[in-house]
Amino acid sequence: MPNEQALAELQSFLGDRLARSKSERTQHGVNETWFPPTLPDAVAYPQTTEEVSRIVATCARSGCPVVAWGTGTSLEGHALAIAGGISLDMGRMNRVLEVRAEDMQAVVQPGVTREALNTELRATGLMFPVDPGANASLGGMAATRASGTTTVRYGTMRDNVMALEVVLADGRVIRTGTQARKSSAGYDLTGLFVGSEGTLGIITELTLRLHGQPEAISAAVCAFDDFEAAVATVIATIQMGIPMARIEFVDETTAAIFNAQNGTQLPEKPHLMVEFHGSESSAADDARRFGEVVADMGGAHFDWATTTENRNRLWAMRHGAYPACIASRPGCMGLVTDICVPISRLAEAVRETREDIAKSGISGPILGHVGDGNFHAILLIERDNAEELKTAKALARRMAERALRLGGTITGEHGVGAGKKDLMTMEHGEAWDVMARIKRALDPDGILNPGKVVEVAQ
Amino acid sequence: MPNEQALAELQSFLGDRLARSKSERTQHGVNETWFPPTLPDAVAYPQTTEEVSRIVATCARSGCPVVAWGTGTSLEGHALAIAGGISLDMGRMNRVLEVRAEDMQAVVQPGVTREALNTELRATGLMFPVDPGANASLGGMAATRASGTTTVRYGTMRDNVMALEVVLADGRVIRTGTQARKSSAGYDLTGLFVGSEGTLGIITELTLRLHGQPEAISAAVCAFDDFEAAVATVIATIQMGIPMARIEFVDETTAAIFNAQNGTQLPEKPHLMVEFHGSESSAADDARRFGEVVADMGGAHFDWATTTENRNRLWAMRHGAYPACIASRPGCMGLVTDICVPISRLAEAVRETREDIAKSGISGPILGHVGDGNFHAILLIERDNAEELKTAKALARRMAERALRLGGTITGEHGVGAGKKDLMTMEHGEAWDVMARIKRALDPDGILNPGKVVEVAQ
Numbered sequence: 001m002p003n004e005q006a007l008a009e010l011q012s013f014l015g016d017r018l019a020r021s022k023s024e025r026t027q028h029g030v031n032e033t034w035f036p037p038t039l040p041d042a043v044a045y046p047q048t049t050e051e052v053s054r055i056v057a058t059c060a061r062s063g064c065p066v067v068a069w070g071t072g073t074s075l076e077g078h079a080l081a082i083a084g085g086i087s088l089d090m091g092r093m094n095r096v097l098e099v100r101a102e103d104m105q106a107v108v109q110p111g112v113t114r115e116a117l118n119t120e121l122r123a124t125g126l127m128f129p130v131d132p133g134a135n136a137s138l139g140g141m142a143a144t145r146a147s148g149t150t151t152v153r154y155g156t157m158r159d160n161v162m163a164l165e166v167v168l169a170d171g172r173v174i175r176t177g178t179q180a181r182k183s184s185a186g187y188d189l190t191g192l193f194v195g196s197e198g199t200l201g202i203i204t205e206l207t208l209r210l211h212g213q214p215e216a217i218s219a220a221v222c223a224f225d226d227f228e229a230a231v232a233t234v235i236a237t238i239q240m241g242i243p244m245a246r247i248e249f250v251d252e253t254t255a256a257i258f259n260a261q262n263g264t265q266l267p268e269k270p271h272l273m274v275e276f277h278g279s280e281s282s283a284a285d286d287a288r289r290f291g292e293v294v295a296d297m298g299g300a301h302f303d304w305a306t307t308t309e310n311r312n313r314l315w316a317m318r319h320g321a322y323p324a325c326i327a328s329r330p331g332c333m334g335l336v337t338d339i340c341v342p343i344s345r346l347a348e349a350v351r352e353t354r355e356d357i358a359k360s361g362i363s364g365p366i367l368g369h370v371g372d373g374n375f376h377a378i379l380l381i382e383r384d385n386a387e388e389l390k391t392a393k394a395l396a397r398r399m400a401e402r403a404l405r406l407g408g409t410i411t412g413e414h415g416v417g418a419g420k421k422d423l424m425t426m427e428h429g430e431a432w433d434v435m436a437r438i439k440r441a442l443d444p445d446g447i448l449n450p451g452k453v454v455e456v457a458q
Numbered sequence: 459m460p461n462e463q464a465l466a467e468l469q470s471f472l473g474d475r476l477a478r479s480k481s482e483r484t485q486h487g488v489n490e491t492w493f494p495p496t497l498p499d500a501v502a503y504p505q506t507t508e509e510v511s512r513i514v515a516t517c518a519r520s521g522c523p524v525v526a527w528g529t530g531t532s533l534e535g536h537a538l539a540i541a542g543g544i545s546l547d548m549g550r551m552n553r554v555l556e557v558r559a560e561d562m563q564a565v566v567q568p569g570v571t572r573e574a575l576n577t578e579l580r581a582t583g584l585m586f587p588v589d590p591g592a593n594a595s596l597g598g599m600a601a602t603r604a605s606g607t608t609t610v611r612y613g614t615m616r617d618n619v620m621a622l623e624v625v626l627a628d629g630r631v632i633r634t635g636t637q638a639r640k641s642s643a644g645y646d647l648t649g650l651f652v653g654s655e656g657t658l659g660i661i662t663e664l665t666l667r668l669h670g671q672p673e674a675i676s677a678a679v680c681a682f683d684d685f686e687a688a689v690a691t692v693i694a695t696i697q698m699g700i701p702m703a704r705i706e707f708v709d710e711t712t713a714a715i716f717n718a719q720n721g722t723q724l725p726e727k728p729h730l731m732v733e734f735h736g737s738e739s740s741a742a743d744d745a746r747r748f749g750e751v752v753a754d755m756g757g758a759h760f761d762w763a764t765t766t767e768n769r770n771r772l773w774a775m776r777h778g779a780y781p782a783c784i785a786s787r788p789g790c791m792g793l794v795t796d797i798c799v800p801i802s803r804l805a806e807a808v809r810e811t812r813e814d815i816a817k818s819g820i821s822g823p824i825l826g827h828v829g830d831g832n833f834h835a836i837l838l839i840e841r842d843n844a845e846e847l848k849t850a851k852a853l854a855r856r857m858a859e860r861a862l863r864l865g866g867t868i869t870g871e872h873g874v875g876a877g878k879k880d881l882m883t884m885e886h887g888e889a890w891d892v893m894a895r896i897k898r899a900l901d902p903d904g905i906l907n908p909g910k911v912v913e914v915a916q
Contacts, residue, residue, distance in 0.1 A: 102802040145642040174889040179865035180798040184603040184873040191649035340638040344560040407637035415642040431632040441899035
């Protein structure tokens with residue numbers, strides 16, 4: 001086993017924080033979607049940046065792969081050690097190091113989850129808004145450039161990570177970015193590491209941009225006779241400049257699944273779920289104007305959820321959509337697609353996707369962050385049914401092709417991982433080679449999360 | 459002359475669009491601040507991406523430097539051909555290629571200026587808000603990651619460039635980004651080229667994010683007894699979440715210069731100049747709340763400029779600050795500093811800078827985009843006075859050191875160019891070497907704007 005030497009060295013300074021048991025390796029070898037289990041050779045649990053640096057330097061010497069692990073909630077097999085090596089579990093680096101309320105910044109270790117941070121921030125009047133649904137680690141969210149339901153208002157991780165500490169492939173530790181709100185001091189390395197999926201360096205500290213907790217929040221659910229009307233409502237709302245904090249679409253299949261799982265009585269029609277943040281008067285004003293747009297578009301069943309309890313129930317339902325869909329077909333698993341198109345092409349993209357799914361014979365509820373033009377089909381396939389997996393992959397590929405034809409991207413927020421590499425040339429052409437050159441420049445031996453994002457001849 | 463062969467080849471397909479006259483070379487060899495004139499060997503005027511590609515490929519074959527030129531308004535000698543070679547004047551690639559109003563995007567060639575774009579957009583209800591003062595080219599603004607007075611609300615070029623077409627150092631043409639509002643399909647190459655100052659590639663097309671023209675705008679000027687009160691007003695306004703579109707600081711020296719140059723009667727005190735964008739009711743509400751903060755902080759002389767004419771006069775005065783300062787001391791030139799610190803350290807940074815300038819014997823009005831923590835001292839020095847230049851450079855260096863000590867950056871928006879390279883290690887440490895590795899990976903022969911941003915051993 002070529003990694004044995006590295007493992008022995010790691011054991012010498014990590015002790016029982018290098019785990020080699022089958023159970024821990026299995027825990028770090030599974031994923032939330034269709035990728036087959038792939039066990040790492042060992043799991044390391046660093047507690048400090050210095051340990052991460054030493055682990056990476058040790059692995060570098062013998063070419064042993066290092067694959068960072070946050071909470072394992074990514075959907076494209078990002079954290080699977082497909083070439084063996086170490087799964088670097090960042091979960092014990094989970095301290096909020098500093099909250100600088102005056103500058104609206106927090107400094108955190110990568111293992112802090114977004115919910116843990118927001119719990120810590122509760123009394124400060126501040127919040128970290130990026131919300132991909134899962135209670136992911138902030139390091140993982142940065143590494144995959146996560147976004148989610150609030151992106152339409154607050155941006156993605158790209159917009160909310162100000163500075164990083166990163167361990168490079170040779171073990172050196174660098175800092176990117178500053179505490180200032182902007183800088184033009186050279187290449188944007190922070191932006192380069194955000195979204196690099198652990199292939200260029202290991203994030204060991206993040207400085208995050210915080211936002212004020214809104215004085216007032218209002219939320220609503222409304223149903224439409226067809227999805228075209230729902231999408232037209234989104235476009236009109238954006239064009240009127242009504243500032244939405246969230247605007248989510250779920251189709252009639254998803255609404256039916258919600259009813260079955262949550263005991264709700266939503267009409268089994270396409271829905272929009274929206275939220276407005278602001279002062280008491282501006283949130284009310286935004287809601288009123290949005291209500292007028294909905295009425296113009298023939299929307300109905302307009303339920304406001306102004307109490308915190310109702311609102312939490314609403315978003316819990318939305319965030320629970322993925323497990324609810326999985327549960328709706330016993331014995332199934334989900335292949336979750338993730339395309340993003342310009343808003344003007346959203347109706348077209350959704351329509352073609354619905355028709356394609358309908359023809360396939362597979363069930364595929366559609367939902368998404370339509371304020372960004374981003375939507376998912378959750379393709380529900382039988383576990384170990386190769387035929388259905390093949391059909392689902394073909395549907396996913398056609399979705400990606402459709403996204404590109406309409407000016408969009410093969411992945412709005414889930415990332416590339418192992419699952420979308422074969423689509424990268426289609427989106428980027430020669431620019432994919434530029435990515436590979438950057439990878440080779442920063443990780444010449446290819447030890448950091450090998451086999452992901454780029455194709456590098458070793 | 460080693461570049462002769464490249465020049466002969468270029469002449470063969472550019473004809474008289476390769477200029478070698480002294481006057482055109484001089485025009486592309488000067489700059490707006492203290493850098494000595496540095497003439498390129500020739501000036502090329504491409505009209506298409508294909509021509510840019512052919513020019514770069516030709517130069518690559520003989521190692522001839524290629525330095526992109528926009529409008530020549532940058533302040534750190536970015537566009538000077540300090541190693542000779544070609545000045546690539548993008549001014550004839552100045553078409554707005556497409557306005558996609560529904561998606562709030564415009565596709566432009568790099569030579570389009572921000573004012574030309576906004577003129578073209580006037581009837582659409584949309585605008586491009588990034589405003590560095592000068593009527594710079596959008597290609598140049600992207601290359602230097604420009605920002606300016608409206609950044610506090612609308613972000614920098616990093617936030618407003620969605621996609622690029624770029625000619626690489628070997629002449630290949632790539633596209634980065636898409637028309638979708640977000641993507642997590644691999645490394646953020648758009649973000650990497652934005653701010654790379656022509657050292658990694660030549661931008662030949664930009665897709666820009668547009669914003670709605672505000673329904674209502676209000677602006678105000680108010681004076682404070684001391685700059686601490688002005689800065690405290692900025693911090694309080696940010697913390698109350700009052701959305702400013704601009705918030706600019708000018709000190710008492712700048713106010714006096716404004717009076718002398720514009721015939722205004724501003725009190726010779728520190729001032730804030732602010733602007734609010736929104737609906738009629740929200741802009742009025744924001745202005746009212748801001749007025750309360752100003753009163754709390756002891757601010758006075760609160761002049762509202764609600765008419766377009768008065769507002770334009772206000773911002774013309776602010777944007778004219780640099781030439782006004784230069785004109786205030788006959789025969790002088792300006793060394794313009796540009797640091798950015800966290801808001802919580804802004805008062806400290808300004809106070810120390812004022813004291814340092816006062817001790818130096820040089821005049822240095824201070825002004826800046828204080829909503830971002832970014833400010834400039836315009837150090838007014840006698841032309842050809844080596845002693846004063848040395849004093850000014852030492853002041854600038856101490857400002858940079860101060861910015862770093864306070865958690866900030868050596869340049870908020872002017873960039874590195876030739877002027878700030880010696881400060882890069884101080885800010886970035888080993889991360890500067892990462893930038894150099896990226897440079898070498900994308901431009902192994904170092905032909906693109908050599909001598910800028912990074913240090914690469916050839």
